[in-house]
Structures are given as C-alpha cells and as structure tokens.
Amino acid sequence: MxxxxxxxxxxxxxxxxxxxxxxxxxxxxxxxxxxxxxxxxxxxxxxxxxxxxxxxxxxxxxxxxxxxxxxxxxxxxxxxxxxxxxxxxxxxxxxxxxxxxxxxxxxxxxxxxxxxxxxQCGLAPGFISIMASDLASRFDTLDTVRLRVGALPQYPSNALNYNLTWSTDGVINEYIEPCEAIVDGRLTQVPAMEEREEFSLDGVAYEAFNTSGGLGTLCETLEGRVRTLNYRTIRYPGHAAIMKVLLNDLGLRHRRDVLKDLLEHSLPTTPQDVVIVFATVTGQKGGRLTQETHAHKIYSGLVAGLPHSAIQITTAAGICTVLDLLAAGALPQAGFVRQEEIALKDFLANRFGQRYAARAA
CATH class of the missing domain: 3.40.50.720 (NAD(P)-binding Rossmann-like Domain)
Known part of the structure; x- marks a missing residue:
C-alpha cells in the first residue's frame, strides 16, 4: 500500500x-x-x-x-x-x-x-490537453485547435449566472493573468476575459472567453505545428460583462482579497453543476481539410457512496488517474512530465479515468 x-x-x-x-x-x-x-x-x-x-x-x-x-x-x-x-x-x-x-x-x-x-493534472489544465493531443494525432497536419471547458451551475439564479464550484482564488487568477495562445503560428500572450464568443450545445446558449492556464504546456508542445491554438472558459451569457465591470471599472483586479470576499459572501456554492468539455481540431487528413469535434457533459455523482459535484469528480479523477499510471510504471519516474505525454486510451481505461470514459467520444 x-x-x-x-x-x-x-x-x-x-x-x-x-x-x-x-x-x-x-x-x-x-x-x-x-x-x-x-x-x-x-x-x-x-x-x-x-x-x-x-x-x-x-x-x-x-x-x-x-x-x-x-x-x-x-x-x-x-x-x-x-x-x-x-x-x-x-x-x-x-x-x-x-x-x-x-x-x-x-x-x-x-x-x-x-x-x-x-x-496541471486536473480538468483544464489536465484532461483537456490529453484529449487535444489525441485528437491532433489523428491529422497529417494541423491548422486549428480550439479548446473550451466550463464548470457551471445547472440552475443559474443570479445576474452572474454563476455559482462557486471550486477555488475562488483559482477563478480570479484565471480571469486576471495573461493567457498563452498560438496566433498565426507563433506562441504569444492574449488578455484574459477578451475574445468573447457565443455558441450553443444541446440547445443551451453559452459564451466563452480567454482565461489563463487552461492549456498547460500544450502551446510549447504544438508550437510550429499549428496555426491557431486557444483555450477559453465557458460561462452562461452575461457573466463576462459583469466580471469585467468588477475587475476593470471598479479596479478589483488590483484588490483580489476584496473581490474574493465579495464572491464568497455573495455567491452560494452548489453541488448541482455540470462540466462541459468542447474541443475542435481542424487540419489535413488524407489530402482533405477535415474537422473533428469532441463535446460532452459530465454531471455530479457519487464517490464512496457520497454525493460529489461534477467539478470535484472530474478534477479529482484527473489527478488520481495520473497517480495510478505513475505507480504502474506507465509514466516517466523522474523529471518533468507533461499532460499531453499521457495516452488518452490509457487515461480512459484507468479506474479513475473511467469517470470521463462514459461520455468521451
């Protein structure tokens, strides 16, 4: 043991x-x-x-x-x-x-x-890089990799359309720090909370915008191989506009402790959440421009017979899977290990990784 x-x-x-x-x-x-x-x-x-x-x-x-x-x-x-x-x-x-x-x-x-x-062994960064690497490996050459992930309340009930589902410090950090991306083939930094887009999945409308850290080391790994690579966090429409008022107009990006206190005393936590994973890769395959998309949702469930939220399950399952693979000798035993070095099939076959497998295509 x-x-x-x-x-x-x-x-x-x-x-x-x-x-x-x-x-x-x-x-x-x-x-x-x-x-x-x-x-x-x-x-x-x-x-x-x-x-x-x-x-x-x-x-x-x-x-x-x-x-x-x-x-x-x-x-x-x-x-x-x-x-x-x-x-x-x-x-x-x-x-x-x-x-x-x-x-x-x-x-x-x-x-x-x-x-x-x-x-970076969680959901994003973490699983999203493993999945993106697997999708990218199916192409002869790459053009675009777009990754979108969000942990959202199933039943939003406030103007932010958001409930606290994990670390408040982590959320604030994602919303403030510069974001890595590949633009026109070059690794660069883009501002957080910008480049907002809208899309729908299963009839539900969402927005997505730049946030920091979700790509892990994937930019370094794919630099020189892809024209565009970006990561954006998924929220319900309206969230980004209010957060930008708090961060920029009210200057709370410079007073993180105040912003944390406001969020934690104003937004309730919820165990009724959903994790959305949405990834699209475009490139050449067999001489034709081809696109493959992976999209699925993960809901709350049981761990050891006790109810846990979707973000708890996905994040914990990610790091536990990597530990299991390390203990089994399936990963390097010394030095720096990137998430994209982990094979998706090994991840999904693992007893912890199976938390993702039922919904992963």
Whole structure:
C-alpha cells in the first residue's frame, strides 16, 4: 500500500483523498493548516489527517517523509513550496494548478529531480490537453485547435449566472493573468476575459472567453505545428460583462482579497453543476481539410457512496488517474512530465479515468 500525502482539505482535496482511499491501494494523509477544514472532510479508515503549515519547511518535509507521492490541492500560490519540498525529498509530485508561473518553477525543479514532477493534472489544465493531443494525432497536419471547458451551475439564479464550484482564488487568477495562445503560428500572450464568443450545445446558449492556464504546456508542445491554438472558459451569457465591470471599472483586479470576499459572501456554492468539455481540431487528413469535434457533459455523482459535484469528480479523477499510471510504471519516474505525454486510451481505461470514459467520444 503506497503512502500518499494530499495537501489541501477543501472540496477537491478531500475528494481526491476519498477516491484514493476507497481503492484499498493507497493510505492517505490529508493535510491542511486549518483544523476545522480537516474536521469537515469525509472520513475513511484509510485517511489520516494532519494539521500542517505549508510555510513551515520542516513540517512540510516531515509530511513527505516516507510518502510515495504528494498531491497538491492547495491554492496556486502554495504549489511551488510543495514542489520544492518534493524535489528535495525525492517524492513524486502532482498538482492541479492553472498558474503559469508556478508551472515554470516546477519545470525548473524537474531538471535535476530524482522523482517525477507532474503539474496541471486536473480538468483544464489536465484532461483537456490529453484529449487535444489525441485528437491532433489523428491529422497529417494541423491548422486549428480550439479548446473550451466550463464548470457551471445547472440552475443559474443570479445576474452572474454563476455559482462557486471550486477555488475562488483559482477563478480570479484565471480571469486576471495573461493567457498563452498560438496566433498565426507563433506562441504569444492574449488578455484574459477578451475574445468573447457565443455558441450553443444541446440547445443551451453559452459564451466563452480567454482565461489563463487552461492549456498547460500544450502551446510549447504544438508550437510550429499549428496555426491557431486557444483555450477559453465557458460561462452562461452575461457573466463576462459583469466580471469585467468588477475587475476593470471598479479596479478589483488590483484588490483580489476584496473581490474574493465579495464572491464568497455573495455567491452560494452548489453541488448541482455540470462540466462541459468542447474541443475542435481542424487540419489535413488524407489530402482533405477535415474537422473533428469532441463535446460532452459530465454531471455530479457519487464517490464512496457520497454525493460529489461534477467539478470535484472530474478534477479529482484527473489527478488520481495520473497517480495510478505513475505507480504502474506507465509514466516517466523522474523529471518533468507533461499532460499531453499521457495516452488518452490509457487515461480512459484507468479506474479513475473511467469517470470521463462514459461520455468521451
């Protein structure tokens, strides 16, 4: 039984711990500095809890002592500290971060690491890159790759048409930081919240706009091979306009703590959500310009007999699948591992990845 440390006992971290624990193959230590958060987490005989201040390097190293891997479900600004401790202790490291700067630091650490450092193992970044890489591999040459992902309430009931479904810090970071894209064959940065578009799926109208981090390392991987590559977050129409008022007109992009407080005290969370994955690839196949599209929805469900939201399930299943593949020797055991190096068929065949398989085409 492999010992796993999961850092962050919020909605995603506790779901990861529960998914791993119920297999019987992993013993989990769920760590968080907030004792009340640990108390709220679902209980399981294979899950131990520990109060740990990530800022305390000694306590962090002690947490990793003897662990096969550490999985970070902590806020993005804490990921580099966890990665640095993992590199020093030779512990395999996996995270969910969408933060571009954090991933660059993980990549630097991986150059001399004797363990595997695998960032961005969730939904987007994460599964979306695995799926995009598989779609792209079916073409002789590529022209355009467009990726759209959203975690939305099934029943929106406010002007933002939104409920909090995961990390508020993460959402704000996505809405503010520059976004990587490939435009006219060149890797560049485009502004967040811009290039808004509308589309419909199953008769429902959506909007999508640039957000940061969703592509992971895919731009680096496909640079020179594709004319256009972009990622946009899906929301219901009207969301972007109100958020731009808050961020730009009221200047809350410079007061993230105030914006976080407003959102968390004004928008309720909801377990009744839906995750939408929509990807389109265009290119040459057999001498003809061809397009392939992958679109599906994932809804809330049960984990260990307990109800969990769609974003909890998809995000936790992503990182748990990568851990399983790493433990089985199907991934490199040292250095930096990109999501697009993971074969889609291996991902979907995995016991955790099957959470996606029923709806993936």
């Amino acid at each position: 492999k010992q796993i440390a999961v850092v962050g006992a919020g909605k995603i971290g506790s779901t990861i711990a529960l998914m791993l624990a119920e297999t019987g193959d992993y013993a989990v230590v769920l760590a968080d500095r907030d004792a009340a958060q640990l108390e709220r987490a679902e209980k399981h005989e294979a899950i131990a809890t520990r109060a740990v201040d990530i800022a305390d390097e000694g306590a962090l190293r002690d947490l990793l002592s003897g662990a096969y891997a550490v999985l970070s479900a902590a806020p993005f600004h804490l990921t580099t500290a966890i990665a640095e401790a993992a590199a020093k202790t030779g512990t395999h490291y996996l995270d969910l971060t969408e933060d571009v700067a954090s991933t660059r630091r993980v990549k630097e650490l991986a150059r001399e690491s004797r363990s595997a450092l695998i960032p």
